Amino acid sequence: MRRWSAAPVAVLACMGAAFAAESPDCAVAAHLAVADYPLPRVAAAIDRVRQLDVLVMGAGSSTLAGPGGTDLAYPARLEAILAKQWPGVKTKVVTNVKSRRSAAEMEESFEKILIEQKPALVIWQSGTVDAITGVDPEEYRATLNEGVEALQAGGADVVLMNMQYSPRTESMIAIHAYADNMRLVSQQREVPLFDRFAIMRHWSELGTFDLYAATKKLEMAARIHDCIAQLLADLVHDGVKLSRDQPKAIQ
Amino acid sequence: MAPATPAQRDLRLDLFRGLALWLIFLDHIPSNVVSWGTIRNFGFSDAAEIFIFISGYTAAFVYGRAMLERGFIIAGARILKRAWQIYVAHMFLFVIYMAEIAYVSSSFENPLYHEEMGIFDFLKQPDVTLIQALMLKFKPVNMDVLPLYIALLLGFPPILWLLQKQATLALAASALLYALTWHFGWNLAAYPSGSWWFNPFAWQLLFVLGAWCALGGAERIGRFIRSPIVVALAIAYLVFALAIVMTWHFSSLAAYVPKWLGEAMYPIDKVNLDVLRIAHFLALAAIIVRFVHPSWPGLHSVWLRPAILCGQHSLEVFCLGIFLSFAGHFVFNEVSDAVYMQVLVSALGIAIMCAAAALMSWYKTIEGRSPGSRSKPPDADLAGGEA
Numbered sequence: 001m002r003r004w005s006a007a008p009v010a011v012l013a014c015m016g017a018a019f020a021a022e023s024p025d026c027a028v029a030a031h032l033a034v035a036d037y038p039l040p041r042v043a044a045a046i047d048r049v050r051q052l053d054v055l056v057m058g059a060g061s062s063t064l065a066g067p068g069g070t071d072l073a074y075p076a077r078l079e080a081i082l083a084k085q086w087p088g089v090k091t092k093v094v095t096n097v098k099s100r101r102s103a104a105e106m107e108e109s110f111e112k113i114l115i116e117q118k119p120a121l122v123i124w125q126s127g128t129v130d131a132i133t134g135v136d137p138e139e140y141r142a143t144l145n146e147g148v149e150a151l152q153a154g155g156a157d158v159v160l161m162n163m164q165y166s167p168r169t170e171s172m173i174a175i176h177a178y179a180d181n182m183r184l185v186s187q188q189r190e191v192p193l194f195d196r197f198a199i200m201r202h203w204s205e206l207g208t209f210d211l212y213a214a215t216k217k218l219e220m221a222a223r224i225h226d227c228i229a230q231l232l233a234d235l236v237h238d239g240v241k242l243s244r245d246q247p248k249a250i251q
Numbered sequence: 252m253a254p255a256t257p258a259q260r261d262l263r264l265d266l267f268r269g270l271a272l273w274l275i276f277l278d279h280i281p282s283n284v285v286s287w288g289t290i291r292n293f294g295f296s297d298a299a300e301i302f303i304f305i306s307g308y309t310a311a312f313v314y315g316r317a318m319l320e321r322g323f324i325i326a327g328a329r330i331l332k333r334a335w336q337i338y339v340a341h342m343f344l345f346v347i348y349m350a351e352i353a354y355v356s357s358s359f360e361n362p363l364y365h366e367e368m369g370i371f372d373f374l375k376q377p378d379v380t381l382i383q384a385l386m387l388k389f390k391p392v393n394m395d396v397l398p399l400y401i402a403l404l405l406g407f408p409p410i411l412w413l414l415q416k417q418a419t420l421a422l423a424a425s426a427l428l429y430a431l432t433w434h435f436g437w438n439l440a441a442y443p444s445g446s447w448w449f450n451p452f453a454w455q456l457l458f459v460l461g462a463w464c465a466l467g468g469a470e471r472i473g474r475f476i477r478s479p480i481v482v483a484l485a486i487a488y489l490v491f492a493l494a495i496v497m498t499w500h501f502s503s504l505a506a507y508v509p510k511w512l513g514e515a516m517y518p519i520d521k522v523n524l525d526v527l528r529i530a531h532f533l534a535l536a537a538i539i540v541r542f543v544h545p546s547w548p549g550l551h552s553v554w555l556r557p558a559i560l561c562g563q564h565s566l567e568v569f570c571l572g573i574f575l576s577f578a579g580h581f582v583f584n585e586v587s588d589a590v591y592m593q594v595l596v597s598a599l600g601i602a603i604m605c606a607a608a609a610l611m612s613w614y615k616t617i618e619g620r621s622p623g624s625r626s627k628p629p630d631a632d633l634a635g636g637e638a
Contacts, residue, residue, distance in 0.1 A: 036502075060366030069362070100369055132369045136445040137522065166367040167588070168359050170281035171580040172352055173370050174392040174448075177521070184517055187505070201282070212584060214359050221363035 025208045026227030029199040033231035035192040038243030041157040042236065045120035047244075051090040052082065055117060055156075057106050058125030060099035061164050064221055070095075072222035075123075077229030085233055094119070102129050103140055107147040114154030121236065122151050123194070125161040127178045141181040148189045158191045159235065165200035167211050192239050194232055200224070262550040262559055263543055268305040269562030269608075272572055273601050274298035279393045279576035282583070284590055285597035290535075292500070294492040295519055299396060300532040303454055306400065306565070307461025311411060315466055318411055327408035334404040338387075340570045341397040345384050348391045349374070351577050355584075383442035390441065393573060395448040402439070402451035403458045410459060414466050422468070425459035428452060433523060446522075453523040457532070473540075482541050485534035492531050557605035564611045568604050575600040 045052050056062055056075040064073045079093035094117060096109070103126035113119075124147065130140050144160065151158050162182050163175045179197055186193035204211045209224055275298045277286045291297035310330070318326035356371040373380045373389070383389035387398045413421040431437070432453050438446035460468075475481060495516070498504040519525045549555060561568045579596040586592065 060369070061364075064362055065365055066362060099366060128366045129369060132367075132372075133443045134441055134445040138518075138520070139445070141518065164364065164367065166364050167282065168355055168584055169364070169367045169370055171279075171577060172348075172355070172392055173367060181518065187513070188517075211363075213361065215361055218362055221361065224363060 025203075026230050028206055028208055029202040029227075029231065030234060032195055032199045032202060033235045035235045035239035035242055036186075037190045037192050037239065038246065039121065039157040039159075039192065039236065039239030040243040041155060042121045043240045043243040046086055046089050046240065050088060052086070052092070052121070053117065053119045054078070054082070054091070054093040054121045054123065055113065055119035056093060056095045056097065056123045056125070057110075057113075058095070058097045058123075058161070059101045059106075059129050060097075061128065062095065062097045062125045063099075064218060064225060066218055069218060072218060072225060074225040074229040074232065077226050078123075078232055081229055081233040082236070085237060100129055102133065102135060103127070103143045103147070104135070107143050107150070110147055110150045110154070114151065114156065118154075119156050121159065122156045123159045123161055123232070124148075124151075125196075127163045127175060127182060128173065131163070131173050131175045131178050137177040137181050140178055141185060144182060144185040145189065148185060148191055152189075152191075157239070158189075159194055159232075159239075160186050160191060161194040161232075162197050165197050165204060165211065167204060192235060194235055196228065199228070199231060203227075261545050263539070263545055264305050264308060265559040265562035266550060266555055267301055267539070267562070268309075268565055269558035269560065269568075271298040271301035271305070272561050272565060272568050272604065273558070275302065275396070275569070276572035276576055276600055276604065277597055279573060280579040280583075280593075280596070280600075282588065282593075283579070283597060284593045292496065294489060294496060294535070295525070295531040296528045296535065299449070299521075300457060300524075300528060301535075302396065302565075302569075303399070303403075303457045304461040304532065304536070305562075307403070307458035308465040309461075310404070310407060310458075311414065311462030311465040314407070314411055315415060315462075318415065323408065323412055326411070330404055330407050330411075334401050337397055337401050337404070337566060340566060341387075341394065341401070342385070344394055344397070344570055344573050345391070347574055347577060348394065351581065352391075379442075386442075388440065388442035390448070393576065396569070398447070399449040399451055399454055403455055406451075406455065407458075407462075411462065414459075414462055418463055418466055418468060422459060422463045425456050429456040429524075438522070448522055450523050457524065457529065476537050477541050481537055485537040488530060488534045489538070492527075492534075557601075557608070560608035560612055561604055564608045567611060568608050571604055571607050572600070575603060 042052065056078075062073065062075060063070060070076060075093045075095045075097075079091060082093070083089075083091045096106075096113065103124075106124070106126060124144075126144075127140075148158050148160075160182050162179050166173070175197070183193055183195075185191075200209075200211065203209045203224075209220060213220065274289045274291075277283060278289050278291060278298065280286065286292075289298065314326045314330050317329060352371060353374055356368075356374060380389055387401070390398055410421055410425070413424070429452070432450065437452050438450045441447055495508065498508050516527065519527050521528065550559070579600055582596055583592065
């Protein structure tokens with residue numbers, strides 16, 4: 001039974017967290033974290049300014065509650081990994097994360113943020129809240145479209161991030177229409193999609209993580225966030241490489 | 252047992268509605284390997300189109316006769332009674348859904364899923380949630396088909412009347428409503444936000460088309476549908492849809508879809524019943540009409556009997572299927588979601604649906620034979636499947 005398997009998993013998670021950075025587990029999903037489109041503004045920021053400002057715009061799943069949660073969540077981990085990946089580049093990841101926030105609510109604040117923070121890359125996580133509240137999928141797509149347009153016009157590259165794979169609530173939250181729309185926007189606007197759903201489902205299928213486990217502890221969540229950060233860094237790296245290989249004028 | 256119906260009863264309707272009910276059940280279990288074999292993974296349309304079209308067909312077949320024999324008021328009253336039955340069935344399913352999320356909310360905790368736990372907020376304010384559900388505004392996942400069916404039946408009496416007087420005009424009016432819906436973006440509001448997942452103003456087109464076919468339309472266009480050109484076009488379109496859908500499953504293939512085609516085609520809108528979906532359903536229907544003849548002896552074989560039985564008790568079997576898909580997901584959560592388990596749960600679910608359908612047929616036979624029963628039950632149920 002699922003419930004009984006939680007304890008050994010928690011122990012494993014504790015062990016895993018200690019050497020999470022070297023954990024090879026995440027890599028099994030590496031083929032799902034590939035940038036299909038270049039990130040020219042990020043490449044320019046790294047090559048010309050030697051400074052990379054990243055903004056993570058998201059809802060509850062872009063952070064971890066509890067003591068020290070913020071430092072264990074993927075934005076903070078991403079900052080550490082990116083800094084290692086590009087030594088000599090001043091890397092900073094800022095978060096703008098509030099739970100229960102829809103894509104439209106996030107989109108409203110883009111203009112102000114672009115002026116104030118001027119990020120070269122915005123990682124925009126959304127979808128679950130919209131699915132729970134039943135926002136019209138058409139409207140959701142329009143919001144993503146407008147948001148991506150505004151961010152690009154404001155000088156930022158965008159990576160869209162979709163929902164987490166949550167097997168226990170899968171029959172209760174209809175996320176697929178939203179995930180499909182996000183994929184569509186990614187293709188039409190030619191911005192990379194970080195397919196968190198597919199990645200986590202792959203981990204679940206291979207037994208990398210037991211996503212059914214019920215626990216109050218942060219260990220497993222921290223490991224998963226670390227893995228997400230690693231794959232996200234791979235994707236950003238990919239996107240930068242793509243734009244160096246096929247340089248394209250920034251409009 | 253074959254229902255006591257006139258000879259023209261088309262068993263193909265029951266067969267394909269039964270199959271659609273199985274597919275709906277399989278598709279509603281999330282992350283089920285067996286659902287990879289359902290038609291939505293091979294084309295644009297899915298079981299919902301089949302279900303709604305055949306429901307329109309049988310509704311016209313059953314209530315159309317009642318309207319001719321006993322007039323508008325009696326037939327209209329019966330249609331409304333049917334809508335009420337479906338409403339009650341929907342509320343019953345809603346209670347089961349609430350029980351499921353209440354159970355999961357009390358047994359599941361993981362800081363990773365803080366955001367997903369938002370779904371349990373509905374439990375915190377039952378005063379609002381329950382009332383919105385009673386008004387068919389709050390519709391949990393996978394519980395959208397019955398409200399659509401209710402809405403379609405509520406609007407059906409005048410449409411049926413018009414179909415009998417001026418069939419072509421009725422169909423044209425339905426198409427006009429569909430077009431206006433797309434143009435103006437009409438839909439019914441949902442709770443807590445957004446609108447209906449199956450827009451009744453758009454989906455009515457398929458329901459009315461089914462009704463139109465039942466009232467002589469099928470005969471009128473029969474020769475055209477069976478013509479080699481139409482069949483060839485249908486096959487070509489099905490192959491095209493299959494190729495496009497494959498690019499969704501294998502993203503490496505997506506590059507082969509020309510950009511202009513993607514821009515013209517996407518998004519393929521299920522909420523408003525995209526034209527591409529209708530075309531896909533019609534192509535499927537044309538192939539079936541061409542290759543499965545109503546007098547095909549296979550329709551009376553033992554092997555197809557389970558599906559036909561399910562199709563003849565569609566409301567009960569539909570509800571049971573939704574319940575079983577909840578239950579199946581519950582088993583995945585609590586016991587195992589190994590592949591053998593997914594296959595087992597899927598097969599067992601279909602077996603239970605068939606057993607229930609057989610049981611209901613049996614009930615109907617004993618009720619029909621018992622002395623002192625109503626002279627001739629005029630209900631939709633007995634006229635060969637339900638409306």
